[in-house]
Amino acid sequence: MERILNYIGGTLTPPSSGQWLDDHAPATGRVFAQVPDSDASDVAEAVKAALAARPAWWSLGVQGRSRAMLRVADRIERDLERFAKAESLDNGKPVALAREVDIPRAVANLRFFATAILHQHTEAHLTDEVAINYTARTPVGVAGCISPWNLPLYLFTWKIAPALASGCTVVAKPSEITPYTAFLLAQVCIEEGFPPGVLNIVHGLGPRVGAAITQHPDIPAISFTGGTRTGAEIARTAAPMFKKLSLELGGKNPVLVFADCDREEMLTTTVRSSFRNQGEICLCGSRILVERSYYAEFRDAFVDRVKALRVGDPSDPGTDLGALVSEAHMEKVLAYVKLAREEGGRVLCGGERVTLKGDLAQGWYVAPTVIEGLGAHCRTNQEEIFGPVVTIQPFDSEEEALASANSTPYGLAAVVWTNDLKRAHRVADGLHSGIVWVNCWMERDLRTPFGGVKQSGVGREGGWEALKFFTEAKNVCVKR
Ligand code: NDP
Numbered sequence: 001m002e003r004i005l006n007y008i009g010g011t012l013t014p015p016s017s018g019q020w021l022d023d024h025a026p027a028t029g030r031v032f033a034q035v036p037d038s039d040a041s042d043v044a045e046a047v048k049a050a051l052a053a054r055p056a057w058w059s060l061g062v063q064g065r066s067r068a069m070l071r072v073a074d075r076i077e078r079d080l081e082r083f084a085k086a087e088s089l090d091n092g093k094p095v096a097l098a099r100e101v102d103i104p105r106a107v108a109n110l111r112f113f114a115t116a117i118l119h120q121h122t123e124a125h126l127t128d129e130v131a132i133n134y135t136a137r138t139p140v141g142v143a144g145c146i147s148p149w150n151l152p153l154y155l156f157t158w159k160i161a162p163a164l165a166s167g168c169t170v171v172a173k174p175s176e177i178t179p180y181t182a183f184l185l186a187q188v189c190i191e192e193g194f195p196p197g198v199l200n201i202v203h204g205l206g207p208r209v210g211a212a213i214t215q216h217p218d219i220p221a222i223s224f225t226g227g228t229r230t231g232a233e234i235a236r237t238a239a240p241m242f243k244k245l246s247l248e249l250g251g252k253n254p255v256l257v258f259a260d261c262d263r264e265e266m267l268t269t270t271v272r273s274s275f276r277n278q279g280e281i282c283l284c285g286s287r288i289l290v291e292r293s294y295y296a297e298f299r300d301a302f303v304d305r306v307k308a309l310r311v312g313d314p315s316d317p318g319t320d321l322g323a324l325v326s327e328a329h330m331e332k333v334l335a336y337v338k339l340a341r342e343e344g345g346r347v348l349c350g351g352e353r354v355t356l357k358g359d360l361a362q363g364w365y366v367a368p369t370v371i372e373g374l375g376a377h378c379r380t381n382q383e384e385i386f387g388p389v390v391t392i393q394p395f396d397s398e399e400e401a402l403a404s405a406n407s408t409p410y411g412l413a414a415v416v417w418t419n420d421l422k423r424a425h426r427v428a429d430g431l432h433s434g435i436v437w438v439n440c441w442m443e444r445d446l447r448t449p450f451g452g453v454k455q456s457g458v459g460r461e462g463g464w465e466a467l468k469f470f471t472e473a474k475n476v477c478v479k480r
Pocket of ligand 1: 146147148149150155173174175176177204205206207208209210211214225226227228230231233234248249250251281282283384386412451452456457
C-alpha cells in the first residue's frame with residue numbers, strides 16, 4: 001500500500017514515531033494509503049529546516065521567489081489530471097469538480113501571489129519639512145499553515161502561497177483526512193528544484209501535529225482554516241505567545257431571495273451554492289430565505305431540481321454529488337437531519353444515506369436534502385452542518401430577512417438575489433458578513449480581502465492583506 005511521507009528539509013521522510021494512520025477513499029470506504037502519524041519531534045525537525053532555509057529564500061529576492069513558485073504552479077497545471085484524480089480519491093468529490101475548480105484554483109493561488117509580489121509597493125509619508133516616514137516590511141519568519149479537508153489543495157495553497165511569496169519559510173499541515181495532494185505537491189517541489197527547507201509538510205493528527213505547530217516558539221504566525229472550535233483552541237494557545245493569527249472558520253451562510261430576481265439564474269446558482277462539493281464548502285448557502293409571495297413556487301421548482309441531481313461515482317463525469325469525506329462526517333450530517341425532524345422540520349427531499357452498487361456500496365453518500373418548516377433560531381438553522389442539507393424559509397419583509405440572516409453566531413458569506421439595485425446595496429449593507437454576493441455565488445477575485453466576521457474568523461486573507469499578514473511592518477522616520 002502506498003505510504004504518504006512528510007516533506008522536511010527537501011526530503012520525503014517517514015514519521016519519527018514509525019506510526020501510520022489510514023487514508024480512506026470516501027467513494028468506497030476502503031483504505032488506499034497510509035499517512036504519517038507525526039508528532040512534535042517531526043514538527044521540530046521541520047522548524048529547524050525552515051529556519052535554516054530562511055536566509056537563502058529571502059536573498060532570492062522577489063524575482064527569484066516568484067520564478068520558483070511559478071515553476072511549481074506550471075507543473076501542477078501540466079499534471080492537472082493526476083492531481084484532480086488524487087483529490088477526488090482522497091476527498092470523495094466528483095473528479096470533474098476537482099478538474100474544473102479545485103486544481104485550477106490551486107494553480108491560480110500560487111500564480112497570483114508569485115506575481116503580486118512583483119508589483120508590491122510600500123508607503124512613504126512626508127511629514128511637513130521635518131521628516132520622511134517609510135514603512136519597511138520584512139517576512140515574519142517561519143509561518144505555520146494549517147488547512148482542512150474540504151478543498152484540500154486549494155486551501156493548502158491559499159495558506160502557503162502568500163507566506164512563501166512574502167519571504168517566509170513554511171511548516172504546513174494538511175488535514176490528515178485528505179493528505180494526498182499535498183504529498184503530490186511535495187514530489188513536484190522536489191522535481192522542480194524548489195529550494196529545500198522552504199516548504200515543509202508534516203502530516204498527522206490536528207491535536208498532535210497542528211497543536212505542535214501552534215505551540216512552537218519559533219513559529220510567530222499561524223494561518224488556519226478549519227472549524228470554529230479548533231480556531232478557538234488555536235487562539236487560546238497562540239494569543240498569550242503574541243503570535244500573529246489569521247483564522248478562517250465555519251459558516252452558516254444565508255441566501256436571500258427576493259421575488260423580483262432573475263428566477264432561472266437564481267435557481268440554477270442556488271442549486272450549486274447549496275450542493276456543490278456535497279455542500280462541504282465553507283461558502284455554501286445553507287439557509288435559503290425566500291420572499292413569501294414567491295415562496296411556494298420557489299419551493300416546488302427548487303425541490304424538483306434537487307431531486308434531479310445525481311449522487312454517484314465521483315469518477316463518473318455525470319455525477320453531481322460524490323461521497324462525503326468520512327464516515328464520521330456522514331453520521332454527523334445524518335444526525336442533523338434527525339434533529340431537524342425532531343425540531344419540527346419537514347424533509348422535502350433527501351434526508352438519507354444513499355447506497356450505491358458494487359464497489360461503491362460501502363461509500364459515504366448522502367442524498368441532497370431540503371427541509372422546510374423551521375424557524376431561524378432552532379439548532380438546525382444555527383449550527384454548521386457542512387453537508388448536502390439546506391433549509392428553506394419564507395419571509396415577509398426585508399427587515400425580517402435581515403434579522404434571520406444575521407441571527408447566527410457566524411458571518412462568513414451571504415448571497416442576495418434581487419434586480420432592485422437600491423435594495424441590493426441596502427441589504428448588502430445590512431448583512432453582518434465578510435462576503436456578500438449579489439446575483440452570483442463563489443465569484444472570486446484574489447485581490448479582494450477574504451474572510452469572515454463574528455465566529456467565522458478574524459484577520460483577512462487574500463490580496464495585499466495576506467502578503468502583509470506574513471510580514472512585520474517597521475516605520476522608519478528619517479529627519480529631513
Ligand atoms: P478542523 O477544525 O477539524 O480541522 C482543520 C485543520 O486543523 C486540520 O488540519 C486539523 O487536523 C487541524 N486541527 C485539528 N485540531 C487541531 C488543534 N488542536 N490544533 C491545531 N490544528 C488542529 O476542520 P475540518 O478539517 O473539519 O474542516 C471543516 C471546517 O473548516 C468547517 O467548519 C468549515 O466551515 C471550515 N472552513 C472554513 C473556511 C473559511 O474560509 N472560512 C474554508 C473551508 C473550511 P485533523 O484533520 O488531523 O483533525
